[in-house]
Amino acid sequence: MISISRCCFLNNVGISGSCSPITYKQRRLLPTSVRVLASGPNRDRNGSLLTESTLKETRQDVASVHQVDSKTTVSDGVHDVYEEDAATEEQLVTPWTYSVASGYSLLRDPHHNKGLAFNEKERDAHYLRGLLPPTVISQELQVKKLMHMLRGYQVPLQKYMAMMDFQETNERLFYKLLIDNVEELLPVVYTPTVGEACQKYGSIFLRPQGLFISLKEKGKILEVLRNWPEKNIQVIVVTDGERILGLGDLGCQGMGIPIGKLSLYTALGGVRPSACLPITIDVGTNNEWLLNDEFYIGLRQRRATGQEYAELLHEFMTAVKKNYGEKVLIQFEDFANHNAFDLLEKYGTTHLVFNDDIQGTASVVLAGVVAALKLVGGNLADHKFLFLGAGEAGTGIAGLIALEISKQTNMPLEEARKRIWLVDSKGLIVKSRLESLQHFKKPWAHDHEPIKELVDAVNGIKPTVLIGTSGVGRTFTKEVVEAMAALNKKPVIFALSNPTSQSECTAEEAYTWSKGRAIFASGSPFDPVEYDGKVFVPGQANNAYIFPGFGLGLIMSGTIRVHDDMLLAASEALAAQVTQENFDKGLIYPPFKNIRKISAQIAAKVAAKAYDLGLATCLPQPKDLVKHAEKCMYNPAYRSYR
Ligand SMILES: O=C([O-])CC(=O)C(=O)O
Numbered sequence: 001m002i003s004i005s006r007c008c009f010l011n012n013v014g015i016s017g018s019c020s021p022i023t024y025k026q027r028r029l030l031p032t033s034v035r036v037l038a039s040g041p042n043r044d045r046n047g048s049l050l051t052e053s054t055l056k057e058t059r060q061d062v063a064s065v066h067q068v069d070s071k072t073t074v075s076d077g078v079h080d081v082y083e084e085d086a087a088t089e090e091q092l093v094t095p096w097t098y099s100v101a102s103g104y105s106l107l108r109d110p111h112h113n114k115g116l117a118f119n120e121k122e123r124d125a126h127y128l129r130g131l132l133p134p135t136v137i138s139q140e141l142q143v144k145k146l147m148h149m150l151r152g153y154q155v156p157l158q159k160y161m162a163m164m165d166f167q168e169t170n171e172r173l174f175y176k177l178l179i180d181n182v183e184e185l186l187p188v189v190y191t192p193t194v195g196e197a198c199q200k201y202g203s204i205f206l207r208p209q210g211l212f213i214s215l216k217e218k219g220k221i222l223e224v225l226r227n228w229p230e231k232n233i234q235v236i237v238v239t240d241g242e243r244i245l246g247l248g249d250l251g252c253q254g255m256g257i258p259i260g261k262l263s264l265y266t267a268l269g270g271v272r273p274s275a276c277l278p279i280t281i282d283v284g285t286n287n288e289w290l291l292n293d294e295f296y297i298g299l300r301q302r303r304a305t306g307q308e309y310a311e312l313l314h315e316f317m318t319a320v321k322k323n324y325g326e327k328v329l330i331q332f333e334d335f336a337n338h339n340a341f342d343l344l345e346k347y348g349t350t351h352l353v354f355n356d357d358i359q360g361t362a363s364v365v366l367a368g369v370v371a372a373l374k375l376v377g378g379n380l381a382d383h384k385f386l387f388l389g390a391g392e393a394g395t396g397i398a399g400l401i402a403l404e405i406s407k408q409t410n411m412p413l414e415e416a417r418k419r420i421w422l423v424d425s426k427g428l429i430v431k432s433r434l435e436s437l438q439h440f441k442k443p444w445a446h447d448h449e450p451i452k453e454l455v456d457a458v459n460g461i462k463p464t465v466l467i468g469t470s471g472v473g474r475t476f477t478k479e480v481v482e483a484m485a486a487l488n489k490k491p492v493i494f495a496l497s498n499p500t501s502q503s504e505c506t507a508e509e510a511y512t513w514s515k516g517r518a519i520f521a522s523g524s525p526f527d528p529v530e531y532d533g534k535v536f537v538p539g540q541a542n543n544a545y546i547f548p549g550f551g552l553g554l555i556m557s558g559t560i561r562v563h564d565d566m567l568l569a570a571s572e573a574l575a576a577q578v579t580q581e582n583f584d585k586g587l588i589y590p591p592f593k594n595i596r597k598i599s600a601q602i603a604a605k606v607a608a609k610a611y612d613l614g615l616a617t618c619l620p621q622p623k624d625l626v627k628h629a630e631k632c633m634y635n636p637a638y639r640s641y642r
């Protein structure tokens, strides 16, 4: 086996430039325990922001990170960091070499394999003669062939498995396929199919694509992180599998979600695949069916809770920061409510954390509501919102809408919240229930008599916007939609629960029961619907519009904390991407086919906000942040290997 110079392969268009990643040696210069900020998290239980004093302290952390950065004289961040890491402690303690295989091994290396696209010269230079059939084809033709193959499969899960296989065989081809056919393939690698894949993950599992950290690894998490072959990690998506989409506790099999989300980080947001790390934390499962399934891949025990859970998570959070530094983004995904809010609150002031279900969903829905108002009329403050579901998504969206109303009108947050009502499994959230409510529901307990049924809440509250985040399918019944349509000329109805089976109603139901008057969006995709001779195209209010661009913005600016104003900036950037042509078709989200352009816009606005707030460490600030975002984005076109 001949090793090929690293330069030709690792010189990705990564997120580097003047803001180079911190190397292990430099990381050692960082204060060993980065200061815990003096007071509250970036959003306390009442939804207030980082205070001026905590912001000031966070800015001091920014200064210390930047001081280390500015000592680095790195021409090509990605490449040189690898050099340096290899030459220091990593090479001493890990068993790998950084050389890249040639010949047969090259064809089996997904990061560098090009299959039939290796040209004649490359076949000679890299010992590939005879290992491939004689024809040489372009990457475009390879994409065409794979699409032909995928379209031949009838069952969505077969398509999912084929896509995972492509990712494991030829990474660049996988991403080109996904980027060039995003509207067709998103439902395959993401909701709804990824939900079924997680349910059956044990049966279809062939090769691990992420890190599994279970209770067995307690005390060794730092070592486990170091077993992952990539060193320059910029985004981690982590789940504990307790609330996978609206499907409930899938334990260790929730791994499909971090893998799917990170594929979108690369395809939609342009973050290098090698900088993405999917992680599942396995503390057991309470899913009896899985515990008795012979193919289940996780720990066969009931979920650890309380101190045992908190200690494992704390070890994980500490190890991540120690191994990857201050600027690694940790995205929490599909944790159950009780842990999701606590983790965000606990680590929001010490780590770069983002909860996609609370914050990403909030940002995408606010954008959709703002866009819908162009069709419905009025300002946000003129509207009344009713939610079915008061968990992460429900209270997250409610909080961001209230914040935006308060910013737009200068009205106190408390006053803005009065326009927003939530219904949970026990009925309308009202003052008389205050004592028994979980902390994240308390801000939404307003004065009203108790109401049990959703339809009665609709008739009692008279909302203009109805948002479903319940995780329970078919809860927007004919009666509910008809009540909305009786109250509003153009009722705004969002059925956000995923996957399709958990959607509060289908697009067809929303349009039919409202007699074609609903402005409708859903979390999982629905096909266009024909009603009364007119075609209605439903919007997909999924956080996939936000998190890839949001993450890119944080990474390219070296931001070290997430702030709610960045969520508002992302939301505004997304709403601004809806064109008149989209509105004319009744659309409140831009088409996914433009998503990379949209992500660059979101990234630029998020980064700009981070610079304004003094939370960015990549200095100086680039002049044109949109161009900078586009330049940072991973391009899956093959490289030529000389
Ligand atoms: O994964 C998705 O499609 C959206 C999401 O975060 C969830 O439903 O938990």
Ligand SMILES: [Mg+2]
Pocket (backbone or CB within 6 Å): 245, 333, 334, 356, 357
């Ligand atoms: Mg989620």
